[in-house]
Amino acid sequence: MNLNKLALGAMLALTALLPLPTRAADTITVTDITGRQVQVKAPVEKVILGEGRQTYFVAALDTDDPFRRVVGWRDDFEKADLDGYRDYLAKYPQIAKLPKFGGFKEGTFDVEQAVSLKPDVILLNIEAKTATDDAKLIEKLAKINIPVVFVDFREKPFENTDPSMRLIGKLFGKEARAEEFIAFRNQQINLVAERLAKANPAKPVVMMERAGGYSDDCCMSFGNENFGKFVEIAGGQNLAARIIPGTFGVVNPEQIIAANPDHVIVTGSNWELYVPGGAWVGVGSGADKAKAREKLKNLMKRPAFTGVKAVRDNQVHAIWHQFYNSPYQFVAIQAMAKWLHPELFKDLEPEQTMKTLYERFLPVPYRTGYWVSLKDKD
Incomplete structure (x- = not known):
């Protein structure tokens, strides 16, 4: 038997067991x-x-x-x-x-x-x-x-x-x-933007409240960026766009009452470690939707919202705050578009979009709960 061949075979077998070299930096x-x-x-x-x-x-x-x-x-x-x-x-x-x-x-x-x-x-x-x-x-x-x-x-x-x-x-x-x-994100945004451009519907006025209930102050909001921009892309008119010059700012209760918004959208998350037992709306992964809706309903009893059109019509919604600081904004835009233009987007399923995001790109299981609306029954 050829000892050289035996040695070569042994070396190849050993090499196969070694980890592949990592890409050099x-x-x-x-x-x-x-x-x-x-x-x-x-x-x-x-x-x-x-x-x-x-x-x-x-x-x-x-x-x-x-x-x-x-x-x-x-x-x-x-x-x-x-x-x-x-x-x-x-x-x-x-x-x-x-x-x-x-x-x-x-x-x-x-x-x-x-x-x-x-x-x-x-x-x-x-x-x-x-x-x-x-x-x-x-x-x-x-x-x-x-x-x-x-x-x-x-x-x-x-x-x-x-x-x-x-x-x-x-x-x-x-x-x-x-x-x-990036391709997936842009595709999902275009599903909304292209349909709105073609239909050109009237734009309802939307009051975005940032972290409603996190503190007693009313009301933090968004100017012409972040969730304020989400509103525009979703086919709405951001109430605070002309009030707040930058991305973040405050809208006075009197300004909300005077604008009489068609929709109110509050951002929320589970902030139990920040404000234990707070009035914030705990939407997010696996959230208790019934509890979130109850807290959202209570927020609308504040003077800034009492009697405004959105509250009278039950067009009040809460959405996961962290959409504002992640690359997942496209899901929020779809959810908002469906609230603002339900007939135009009756076939759009933002819940499925979020689930697909998890299945294609994220390593943990998807759990519903990222948004709620007072008009919902589930």
Whole structure:
């Protein structure tokens, strides 16, 4: 027997048992949402999430194992979306042990802790830019070769969601997956936009209340961006568009009464860890719809809404607040379009769209509960 052939066979058998080599990281230059050019070794292997809710887009790209790159994150996911957090915790219990950070805006981000984790990149939302500039944190981190990249799904989501997903796809080596998500997102938005453009129906006036019941104040709302823009794309007229100059602001009760909106839409989530037992509407994954409707009904007893057309006609709705800070905005647009133009969109099924999003792009099971309406019976 040829000993050389035996040795070669043994070597081949051993090689087959060894793990395949991972793709070597190359230094690439990316342009983030602020226009900064940043050098990053990619595909990145260690990531710090500047916001825990960035899980929403990380999971859409690293669906097989969304936390395999995450070495630390901000402590907001559990607090801001308790139901969603529990969904991920049930499948990935290790996330309970991930190092947690405070926020850049609050000045509680621990730079020394970040350095100890040796991340390849820190992903920050664009709203943290002013705070990081003031503290010169980006320059400090750059000196120890930790790049910072900004993304945006909140301030200008219709301008920045697609490029943000492409940017993260490039960093993760998931460009094709990012394009698949972008194509799905745009297809679902176009189902609404194209039909509205053709039919050109009258636009009902909509009062968007941001986080209604979170505090006693009335009423936080949205200007011409974020949920305010969702209203426009869904075929409505945003009551606060001429009142609030930017993305976020406040509408006085007198202004709501005077505008007499046709619809009221309140954003909500499970904020039990922020405001225990609060008046907020706990819509989200697996929400108790009957309880959510009851809380929504109680919110309409405040002076700002008593007697307005939307309340008289039972055209009052609540929707998951976190649509405002994730790449899933298209589902909210479909739900809103169906509320505002039920006949035009009678064949549109936003519930199915949300379910398809989960089945195609997310690793946890879908549970209904992301929106409710006072006119619903279920």
